[in-house]
Amino acid sequence: MSVTPATTFRLDNQFARQLSEMAIPWTGEAVSDPRVLVLNEALTAELALDPAWLRTSEGLNLLVGTNVPDGATPVAQAYSGHQFGGFSPRLGDGRALLLGELTDAGGATRDLHLKGSGRTPFARGGDGLAVIGPMLREYVVSQAMHALGVPTTRSLAVTATGRPVQRETVLPGAVLARVASSHLRVGSFQYAATTGDTELLRRLADHAISRHYPAATQAERQYLAFFEAVVTAQSALVAQWMLVGFVHGVMNTDNMTISGETIDYGPCAFLDVYDPATVYSSIDHGGRYAYGNQPAIAEWNLARLAETLLPLIDDDQDKAVELAVKALHGFAGQYENAWVSGMRAKLGLADGLDRAAIKELADDLLDLLQANRLDYTSFFRSLSGAARGDAEPTRRLFPDPTTADTWLARWTALEPQADLMDAINPVHIPRNHLVEEALAAATDGDLAPLERLLDAVTSPYEERPGLERYAVAAPPEFGAYQTFCGT
Ligand code: AMP
Ligand code: MG
Numbered sequence: 001m002s003v004t005p006a007t008t009f010r011l012d013n014q015f016a017r018q019l020s021e022m023a024i025p026w027t028g029e030a031v032s033d034p035r036v037l038v039l040n041e042a043l044t045a046e047l048a049l050d051p052a053w054l055r056t057s058e059g060l061n062l063l064v065g066t067n068v069p070d071g072a073t074p075v076a077q078a079y080s081g082h083q084f085g086g087f088s089p090r091l092g093d094g095r096a097l098l099l100g101e102l103t104d105a106g107g108a109t110r111d112l113h114l115k116g117s118g119r120t121p122f123a124r125g126g127d128g129l130a131v132i133g134p135m136l137r138e139y140v141v142s143q144a145m146h147a148l149g150v151p152t153t154r155s156l157a158v159t160a161t162g163r164p165v166q167r168e169t170v171l172p173g174a175v176l177a178r179v180a181s182s183h184l185r186v187g188s189f190q191y192a193a194t195t196g197d198t199e200l201l202r203r204l205a206d207h208a209i210s211r212h213y214p215a216a217t218q219a220e221r222q223y224l225a226f227f228e229a230v231v232t233a234q235s236a237l238v239a240q241w242m243l244v245g246f247v248h249g250v251m252n253t254d255n256m257t258i259s260g261e262t263i264d265y266g267p268c269a270f271l272d273v274y275d276p277a278t279v280y281s282s283i284d285h286g287g288r289y290a291y292g293n294q295p296a297i298a299e300w301n302l303a304r305l306a307e308t309l310l311p312l313i314d315d316d317q318d319k320a321v322e323l324a325v326k327a328l329h330g331f332a333g334q335y336e337n338a339w340v341s342g343m344r345a346k347l348g349l350a351d352g353l354d355r356a357a358i359k360e361l362a363d364d365l366l367d368l369l370q371a372n373r374l375d376y377t378s379f380f381r382s383l384s385g386a387a388r389g390d391a392e393p394t395r396r397l398f399p400d401p402t403t404a405d406t407w408l409a410r411w412t413a414l415e416p417q418a419d420l421m422d423a424i425n426p427v428h429i430p431r432n433h434l435v436e437e438a439l440a441a442a443t444d445g446d447l448a449p450l451e452r453l454l455d456a457v458t459s460p461y462e463e464r465p466g467l468e469r470y471a472v473a474a475p476p477e478f479g480a481y482q483t484f485c486g487t
Pocket of ligand 2 (some may be wrong): 254255264
């Protein structure tokens with residue numbers, strides 16, 4: 001592994017240069033006493049960054065945005081967004097900065113970005129800050145998602161600032177250093193479209209195509225091909241969320257990437273009991289972003305992206321609409337395809353089986369889980385035992401074990417492969433009660449529960465002695481779980 005020494009560390013400023021209308025040069029607020037709480041050593045290797053250097057005072061100041069290499073242009077990015085359905089033309093990075101782009105060990109361009117680095121011109125009424133708990137939540141959940149094979153932005157480090165931050169109570173401040181294949185969002189396109197400057201919009205689309213979908217330039221209609229590629233990426237992403245039981249919680253258009261990576265872990269959580277109506281976010285009163293609504297919301301957000309791209313798709317607006325609508329209609333089929341393939345694997349079934357039959361089998365199972373209020377993750381893991389011939393532990397999960405028999409017989413007849421299932425149905429997910437426990441302890445200065453949790457969720461498929469409590473649902477005393485946004 002080659003590691004870039006501090007002196008040769010370079011950050012490019014592609015976005016700042018190519019899209020200056022959407023980038024306000026800015027720097028992080030001074031931090032008197034930065035301390036690394038958690039540093040992602042595996043990710044430093046991917047980025048060819050030296051972890052020892054990141055822990056020096058020069059490195060720490062990079063991680064909070066007060067020291068950037070020569071030639072870098074940190075910026076606050078402008079974007080718009082539909083938040084719970086209502087359009088805000090000017091959101092942007094109110095407490096975040098794009099430090100710049102780096103080239104990773106594999107030659108790919110990755111954004112280095114900070115969250116909680118101080119007020120920017122987009123801060124509106126906000127203080128520009130972040131606190132330890134929510135930044136560590138993003139770190140833990142993004143690590144879990146990556147380990148589960150779900151495309152996601154990555155967390156490089158959470159650095160405590162030593163600064164007290166006023167929330168409901170006074171809490172310790174922190175900055176998250178985030179790495180992403182880009183921070184282009186549906187809301188970025190909405191912002192460019194709102195300016196009415198079609199050339200800016202085209203430059204943004206060209207930038208996105210060159211970073212994420214270069215094959216689109218080969219198409220006869222490259223901006224339509226670009227839109228189709230985003231539809232494909234998002235349909236695959238949301239299918240993966242559904243398969244692992246992930247609830248994003250705040251799928252506003254500013255929180256949906258063009259790359260197809262999960263972004264902005266705010267009020268997110270994993271399902272325990274299987275119920276499509278599950279909502280964890282305290283501000284989602286109407287259940288707009290409930291677990292079961294996520295595919296429909298993704299499609300809704302993609303329709304907003306399509307609207308912005310119409311002037312690039314065809315000069316004739318009617319023709320552009322017709323083409324965009326047709327592409328958008330591809331979402332449902334691609335989503336279902338990805339979901340059925342995922343369920344086939346979770347159920348350990350062979351590739352050649354009839355897809356409609358797999359879908360029916362999976363839907364029937366989910367109905368059973370919902371009716372019997374069973375834990376989604378541990379139920380699927382228990383099925384491996386049933387595939388190996390011992391169905392008793394699975395049956396006993398049901399209040400009346402005989403409820404499961406018809407379904408188990410149908411499934412067993414298809415000869416499920418337990419080894420396939422063990423490689424895809426996790427033992428360890430970031431259980432809500434354990435996340436809360438780890439964040440509360442870290443906020444009080446004890447990082448040990450966080451480290452154990454990270455250890456569990458970064459080896460999701462491996463049952464290990466000592467990690468038993470990471471493999472089971474919350475005890476009933478934990479009660480109904482709520483998460484809080486934007487803190
Ligand atoms: P989020 O809910 O984190 O996706 O943020 C939505 C918008 O609110 C973005 O424009 C953020 O930059 C902004 N925002 C969230 N929290 C703060 C804060 N503490 N200070 C300034 N802006 C914020
Ligand atoms: Mg956001």
